[in-house]
């Protein structure tokens with residue numbers, strides 16, 4: 373256990389494409405102020421943007437939580453549904469159920485979850501259909 | 515190569531960031547898929563795209579990109595250009611299609627983001 377340097381929660385609404393990405397921009401700004409090294413900042417930013425956009429595109433809404441300790445940056449996305457029926461399929465590069473709206477904006481490559489996994493030092497995803505999806509990512513600082 | 519060189523090669527119009535066009539560029543990536551960009555690109559990369567929506571800027575912001583090239587003469591709205599300027603981006607627009615823009619830049623010496631060719635199958 374160690375001291376929390378920063379804790380912030382960002383509610384993210386379903387299909388709110390106008391504000392999509394604002395939480396990640398704020399997270400990036402806060403981490404930069406804290407002096408998080410550029411290489412870590414970049415990985416957190418990519419993962420955070422991907423997970424935030426998934427909340428907008430695929431979920432019924434949820435919360436993105438940022439937690440920083442001297443040892444690590446942690447990002448947790450927890451949503452209220454609809455859940456992912458097949459996690460193996462969802463994690464595969466290229467698999468996407470994104471809507472036409474999302475695709476027309478440049479999303480739906482089916483690369484978001486693989487991108488998160490690649491960028492985070494620790495990555496875990498749990499999902500239950502009808503309940504929701506939780507993604508927990510850690511990025512080591514020390 | 516600098517952004518100014520790209521402007522010349524692409525007969526492009528500078529839409530914002532004129533004062534930063536001497537910034538060097540090292541690699542380029544052409545995509546309309548934001549996750550592809552987030553997967554392959556670093557801050558020294560130029561993004562060539564046909565999309566001019568705010569998400570392109572947000573993606574560029576996450577990666578600290580320095581330059582965006584809009585192909586096929588696309589020009590985004592004023593608001594988007596203001597945001598781009600705030601982010602310190604140089605935004606240029608070329609009449610060339612994305613394919614032609616890439617070809618011209620490649621011919622002029624610009625290269626893509628390094629990729630790992632599939633020698634061994636241990637990437638996954």
Ligand SMILES: Nc1ncnc2c1ncn2[C@@H]1O[C@H](COP(=O)(O)OP(=O)(O)OP(=O)(O)O)[C@@H](O)[C@H]1O
Nearest residue numbers: 426430462468469470479480481482483484485549
């Ligand atoms: N929070 C979520 N709730 C429900 N389904 C999700 C959620 N996140 C991802 N998914 C499902 O997993 C699939 C793969 O997600 P991933 O982020 O890898 O790709 P994508 O969002 O479809 O496209 P991209 O991220 O490349 O724009 C999605 O198409 C969707 O079916």
Ligand SMILES: [Mg+2]
Nearest residue numbers: 422426484485
């Ligand atoms: Mg996604």
